[in-house]
Amino acid sequence: EAGVAQSPRYKIIEKRQSVAFWCNPISGHATLYWYQQILGQGPKLLIQFQNNGVVDDSQLPKDRFSAERLKGVDSTLKIQPAKLEDSAVYLCASSLNLWGRARETQYFGPGTRLLVL
Amino acid sequence: AQTVTQSQPEMSVQEAETVTLSCTYDTSESDYYLFWYKQPPSRQMILVIRQEAYKQQNATENRFSVNFQKAAKSFSLKISDSQLGDAAMYFCAYRSAYSGAGSYQLTFGKGTKLSVIP
Numbered sequence: 001e002a003g004v005a006q007s008p009r010y011k012i013i014e015k016r017q018s019v020a021f022w023c024n025p026i027s028g029h030a031t032l033y034w035y036q037q038i039l040g041q042g043p044k045l046l047i048q049f050q051n052n053g054v055v056d057d058s059q060l061p062k063d064r065f066s067a068e069r070l071k072g073v074d075s076t077l078k079i080q081p082a083k084l085e086d087s088a089v090y091l092c093a094s095s096l097n098l099w100g101r102a103r104e105t106q107y108f109g110p111g112t113r114l115l116v117l
Numbered sequence: 118a119q120t121v122t123q124s125q126p127e128m129s130v131q132e133a134e135t136v137t138l139s140c141t142y143d144t145s146e147s148d149y150y151l152f153w154y155k156q157p158p159s160r161q162m163i164l165v166i167r168q169e170a171y172k173q174q175n176a177t178e179n180r181f182s183v184n185f186q187k188a189a190k191s192f193s194l195k196i197s198d199s200q201l202g203d204a205a206m207y208f209c210a211y212r213s214a215y216s217g218a219g220s221y222q223l224t225f226g227k228g229t230k231l232s233v234i235p
Contacts, residue, residue: 026159042208042225089160103150
């Protein structure tokens with residue numbers, strides 16, 4: 001079974017530039033998550049999709065971050081414009097289903113390391 | 118809001134020995150799930166073990182076991198017969214069993230970096 005795929009693996013940009021990250025979840029997984037992991041900290045949820053609908057985006061800085069999951073499969077996370085404090089690893093995760101399954105395993109991708117100069 | 122605290126930023130263990138990683142959490146809920154995730158240098162997080170709060174029995178997965186103390190809100194991970202491949206960041210995470218809006222968010226601690234000495 002193929003895992004969660006993410007690209008690119010690394011990205012260096014200057015502040016105020018735009019950047020986009022792509023995620024392809026495990027086939028058949030209805031739920032997709034984007035996390036931000038700042039150096040020295042645990043991942044923090046940015047946004048959660050159930051199929052192509054947003055379940056939770058309460059911690060997404062909506063003035064600069066946006067995300068979409070067209071057709072309930074792949075997802076794209078965008079930052080525009082980037083700030084220095086956006087330097088982090090962006091992790092994508094997926095799980096089979098969400099409703100009523102708090103015990104469900106989340107499978108993580110390798111992440112995209114972003115450096116904003 | 119729930120919080121997860123890992124008080125050991127770094128730990129080391131001799132190969133084949135046993136090590137215990139600590140985790141405490143704060144919650145007012147009675148039903149929840151606790152997880153330990155492993156993040157090797159390649160950065161792909163992998164689930165190590167899961168514990169349901171309503172179960173008194175401690176979870177075990179091969180060389181990995183937990184000591185779950187619900188009253189003390191403590192959830193430690195014990196790794197027996199440590200191997201070189203166990204070297205990684207280990208994250209403790211909390212997930213509520215309740216969700217009004219369908220969001221079962223994972224709340225992570227800051228992690229413990231485990232080194233295994235040959």
